[in-house]
Amino acid sequence: MGTVIYGSELSAELKEEIRQEISWYTSRGRRAPKLAVILVGNNPASLSYIKGKKKAAEQVGIDLEVTHLSEDASQDELEAHIRICNEDPDTDGILIQLPLPKGLDDDRAVALVDPEKDVDGLHPVNVGRLHLGLPGHVPCTPQGIMKILERMGCDPDGKTAVVVGRSRLVGAPVARLLQNANATVTVCHSHTKNLKEICRSADILVAAIGKPEYITAEYVKEGAYVVDVGVNRKEDGHLCGDVDFEAVKDIACAITPVPKGVGPMTICSLMQNTLNAYRRKI
Ligand code: NAP
Numbered sequence: 001m002g003t004v005i006y007g008s009e010l011s012a013e014l015k016e017e018i019r020q021e022i023s024w025y026t027s028r029g030r031r032a033p034k035l036a037v038i039l040v041g042n043n044p045a046s047l048s049y050i051k052g053k054k055k056a057a058e059q060v061g062i063d064l065e066v067t068h069l070s071e072d073a074s075q076d077e078l079e080a081h082i083r084i085c086n087e088d089p090d091t092d093g094i095l096i097q098l099p100l101p102k103g104l105d106d107d108r109a110v111a112l113v114d115p116e117k118d119v120d121g122l123h124p125v126n127v128g129r130l131h132l133g134l135p136g137h138v139p140c141t142p143q144g145i146m147k148i149l150e151r152m153g154c155d156p157d158g159k160t161a162v163v164v165g166r167s168r169l170v171g172a173p174v175a176r177l178l179q180n181a182n183a184t185v186t187v188c189h190s191h192t193k194n195l196k197e198i199c200r201s202a203d204i205l206v207a208a209i210g211k212p213e214y215i216t217a218e219y220v221k222e223g224a225y226v227v228d229v230g231v232n233r234k235e236d237g238h239l240c241g242d243v244d245f246e247a248v249k250d251i252a253c254a255i256t257p258v259p260k261g262v263g264p265m266t267i268c269s270l271m272q273n274t275l276n277a278y279r280r281k282i
Contacts, residue, residue, distance in 0.1 A: 033278035093119035144265025156183035165208030
């Protein structure tokens with residue numbers, strides 16, 4: 001059986017390092033880093049994600065402030081709040097909890113955030129920086145995936161990587177990070193033919209599809225590093241990933257579970273990005 005890499009354990013270690021660094025600053029009289037989260041409406045998933053972010057921020061010593069706008073908030077109202085956060089000298093990071101309710105424009109809102117405070121890494125300037133291989137805020141889930149690969153002992157240099165999924169949030173940026181790390185990358189999506197064969201060629205397989213246990217043992221090369229990003233709810237109410245964990249764990253060299261895999265690393269990367277923004281400012 002391959003090694004099971006728990007993002008929950010790795011993120012606890014990394015959060016402790018973040019906590020220590022923040023405490024070093026605050027014990028010398030500096031203010032704590034501040035993350036402004038803007039939530040519009042009452043999407044239950046968004047509320048639950050924000051709860052997780054609040055808990056992590058408390059653990060590491062980041063001051064997380066949520067502005068909760070009503071479901072019927074206008075684009076102007078939302079943008080006014082973004083401007084306030086952009087201009088506040090004590091706000092280091094800004095996160096707009098996506099998706100926004102219908103009628104609001106996600107892209108316009110994200111593009112209004114000061115790129116230096118865009119700790120989600122979704123602003124076009126940061127997307128551009130990532131694609132040019134320049135320093136900038138890197139989206140949280142892809143950054144967490146790279147940390148997981150490192151913990152697996154996997155150096156992407158010279159390896160064949162297959163990313164299933166091409167979303168802006170996960171698939172596209174993780175493919176770019178893998179390429180920047182000198183992997184030879186193939187990006188697959190819903191129009192890809194011969195997905196099974198392509199996946200079977202991968203030394204590194206990242207599944208970011210959103211389909212329960214879609215990647216079965218037949219998709220995985222013996223000894224591959226498998227990172228499962230998917231979070232899906234099964235009919236029995238349990239969470240599962242995009243990978244059939246039970247079948248694939250015996251083939252993979254290392255694999256992440258769901259839950260306790262990539263998810264905790266996403267929040268940890270948000271804390272890291274906020275600390276990076278704070279460090280640059282002070
Ligand atoms: P998304 O925007 O819906 O993208 C899904 C991608 O999968 C698309 O590129 C789509 O192709 C591709 N796809 C769909 N069916 C496919 C198939 N049969 N064969 C090959 N490719 C297929 O989703 P996302 O935001 O990237 O998220 C993906 C999964 O990761 C979801 O389960 C989500 O909940 C989870 N997630 C987890 C975290 C975390 O922190 N753990 C963070 C973000 C997302 P097309 O482009 O052609 O439509």
